[in-house]
Amino acid sequence: xxxxxxxxxxxxxxxxxxxxxxxxxxxxxxxxxxxxxxxxxxxxxxxxxxxxxxxxxxxxxxxxxxxxxxxxxxxxxxxxxxxxxxxxxxxxxxxxxxxxxxxxxxxxxxxxxxxxxxxxxxxxxxxxxxxxxxxxxxxxxxxxxxxxxxxxxxxxxxxxxxxxxxxxxxxxxxxxxxxxxxxxxxxxxxxxxxxxxxxxxxxxxxxxxxxxxxxxxxxxxxxxxxxxxxxxxxxxxxxxxxxxxxxxxxxxxxxxxxxxxxxxxxxxxxxxxxxxxxx
Amino acid sequence: xxxxxxxxxxxxxxxxxxxxxxxxxxxxxxxxxxxxxxxxxxxxxxxxxxxxxxxxxxxxxxxxxxxxxxxxxxxxxxxxxxxxxxxxxxxxxxxxxxxxxxxxxxxxxxxxxxxxxxxxxxxxxxxxxxxxxxxxxxxxxxxxxxxxxxxxxxxxxxxxxxxxxxxxxxxxxxxxxxxxxxxxxxxxxxxx
Numbered sequence: 001x002x003x004x005x006x007x008x009x010x011x012x013x014x015x016x017x018x019x020x021x022x023x024x025x026x027x028x029x030x031x032x033x034x035x036x037x038x039x040x041x042x043x044x045x046x047x048x049x050x051x052x053x054x055x056x057x058x059x060x061x062x063x064x065x066x067x068x069x070x071x072x073x074x075x076x077x078x079x080x081x082x083x084x085x086x087x088x089x090x091x092x093x094x095x096x097x098x099x100x101x102x103x104x105x106x107x108x109x110x111x112x113x114x115x116x117x118x119x120x121x122x123x124x125x126x127x128x129x130x131x132x133x134x135x136x137x138x139x140x141x142x143x144x145x146x147x148x149x150x151x152x153x154x155x156x157x158x159x160x161x162x163x164x165x166x167x168x169x170x171x172x173x174x175x176x177x178x179x180x181x182x183x184x185x186x187x188x189x190x191x192x193x194x195x196x197x198x199x200x201x202x203x204x205x206x207x208x209x210x211x212x213x214x215x216x217x218x219x220x221x222x223x224x225x226x227x228x229x230x231x232x233x234x235x236x237x238x239x240x241x242x243x244x245x246x247x248x249x250x251x252x253x254x255x256x257x258x259x260x261x262x263x264x265x266x267x268x269x270x271x272x273x274x275x276x277x278x279x
Numbered sequence: 280x281x282x283x284x285x286x287x288x289x290x291x292x293x294x295x296x297x298x299x300x301x302x303x304x305x306x307x308x309x310x311x312x313x314x315x316x317x318x319x320x321x322x323x324x325x326x327x328x329x330x331x332x333x334x335x336x337x338x339x340x341x342x343x344x345x346x347x348x349x350x351x352x353x354x355x356x357x358x359x360x361x362x363x364x365x366x367x368x369x370x371x372x373x374x375x376x377x378x379x380x381x382x383x384x385x386x387x388x389x390x391x392x393x394x395x396x397x398x399x400x401x402x403x404x405x406x407x408x409x410x411x412x413x414x415x416x417x418x419x420x421x422x423x424x425x426x427x428x429x430x431x432x433x434x435x436x437x438x439x440x441x442x443x444x445x446x447x448x449x450x451x452x453x454x455x456x457x458x459x460x461x462x463x464x465x466x467x468x469x470x471x
Contacts, residue, residue: 004394004422008366017296030344030371030392090306123425216374219344219360248344248357248372 009034010050017057021071024138025201026071028225034071041070055231065140071140074110077155079117079162080215081247086167087267088118090212092242093125096210100132102193105209105236107200108217109135112146113159116175117166118213119189128192134207136198148184152174152208156183200229205236212237216246223253230254236271244269281466283425284366284399285348286311287392289385289415291318291407293435297455298331301403302353304459310466311401312348314364316356316388318381328355344372356383363391379411387462390416398423401465403458404450405429407439417448427461430454 011034012027019025026034042050045066056063079085096102106115115135122128137143151159156172163172176183198206200217212233218226233243234256243251243260245268251257260270290297294317302313317327325341332339342354342362347369348435356362361383363371365387371391378384381471389412392400402419402469404412406429416426428449433456443449453461 002397004397007394030363030365030373032365032371033361033373033375033393035394036363036373036390037385047350073375101400168357203396219372223345246374250343 007035007050011038014038014050014057017054019053019232021058022225023202024064024068024199026065027224028201029220031221033220037071037073040073041067044070068139069141070157072108072110072137072142074137074142074145076110077162078113078151078159079166079168081267082162082165084215084267084269085162085245086165086245087116087123087264087269088244089121089167091263092244092269093121093127095240095242097125097127098175099210100130102127102210103207104133104206104211105214106129106135107198107212108232109137109143109146109195110139111142112149112195114152114213114215115146115193116149116185116189117163119193120163120168120172120175121166123189123253131192132207133156133193135193135195136200138197138199140197143195143197146191149187149190150182151185152184153178153181200232201225205232207236208238209233209236209241210238211242211244213244214246214248215244218249219223219246227254227256230256234272235258239272241272242269243272281310282399283311283401283465285364285396286313286401286403286462287389287419288313288315288403288405289317289389289407289412289439290315290405291381291385291409291411291436291439293406294318294373295327295330296435297405297429299334300455301405301458301462302331302335302337302339304337304465305337306353309337309463310350312350313337313353314342314348314362314370314388314392316355316362316383316385317383318383318411319358331355337462342370342372344370345366346370356388358383361387363387364395365391366395379409381409381411385412386415390418393418393422393424396422396424400424401427403427403429403461403462404440404443405455406434406436408436409438410442412439413442413446413448416443417446420448420450425450425465427453427458429458449470
């Protein structure tokens with residue numbers, strides 16, 4: 001048997017152990033990336049093979065956060081893909097401003113850079129005070145970091161550039177205080193943000209959403225799982241609500257494709273079509 | 280059935296010209312899919328498929344997730360995404376951390392392709408200014424595939440092909456202009 005095939009078996013057994021022992025089901029994730037992440041875990045823990053970690057996964061209490069941390073690698077930046085934030089500012093927020101209250105759900109918020117970007121956008125467009133933002137992830141340590149609102153100083157040059165390209169009305173430095181090599185984002189940005197643990201694969205709808213952002217999470221799922229999660233998003237969105245996906249993600253081949261019309265097809269911003277049966 | 284099922288190509292600095300030199304001479308009935316990871320600026324907006332497609336007889340497109348790989352098609356990793364191949368030979372994308380400062384990373388593509396295609400893979404490493412790709416090429420070789428490295432003397436940036444030579448993973452070191460012929464000879468040999 002080829003080494004790669006043995007490796008595949010290890011991954012499969014590991015994912016089954018994780019599912020049966022801890023209730024986290026990664027078996028419908030795209031396998032190639034999962035394999036890479038698990039290789040990272042093996043290396044970090046100083047082991048040779050994934051098989052060596054399976055007993056620990058079953059018996060050691062502190063293994064789960066470590067595993068979840070390595071399987072949902074948080075990669076994000078402030079105003080990442082600035083043209084999307086520009087489109088949200090120009091095309092989506094004006095529509096949301098007609099609602100008396102606005103709920104925004106960012107699914108898979110990772111360490112929170114995007115959710116703070118969104119908060120800045122809402123402040124500048126005068127919507128912040130009537131908005132609740134729910135920022136969720138399965139990675140608790142990422143959520144804890146998101147709540148801290150501390151970002152490395154060396155990233156700020158890129159973030160500032162992104163902010164301006166996203167149509168920023170002031171300077172990004174209006175929203176943070178620099179201390180040593182880190183910046184602390186303005187506490188008031190957090191006032192209406194709720195950070196919470198939520199697993200889009202297993203957990204249900206928890207609010208009526210007017211804008212749902214989930215960027216670059218669906219690419220990690222199998223086609224069936226993508227469909228299941230998109231259906232969850234559809235159930236959460238109000239009639240006329242907006243869905244924003246990653247720039248290489250699509251709803252075209254999903255079972256909810258007909259329920260949405262594109263606001264901006266290239267930027268993957270869609271609107272839930274008004275339909276009679278939808279609330 | 281031929282000896283090979285797919286070709287993967289990696290390149291960085293000087294990669295556009297090198298890719299054109301490799302792809303342009305290939306016939307439109309080239310029997311394998313070609314997967315490419317070329318380092319590019321994150322905000323370059325995916326212009327590469329259009330530029331490459333202009334003179335190439337193969338169908339060149341940006342790789343889409345879940346797509347099946349088809350013969351005679353060239354799939355390019357989108358800017359700022361890693362491109363991977365699943366064992367069922369469909370394509371995947373990821374925004375996982377940069378590898379060797381790069382996303383897309385050549386190693387990421389090569390490692391996943393080595394697992395998916397095993398002995399039935401041809402890996403080609405072209406010009407570039409860092410060592411991304413060498414580890415992936417080694418994996419292709421370990422899994423029984425064939426590795427072609429551009430002769431650094433013909434490369435705009437030598438570091439990338441040289442790193443592969445340094446760890447001794449090249450089955451064939453080939454001048455840029457000869458790579459298409461070598462590639463075709465492999466394919467014909469396999470099919471004969």
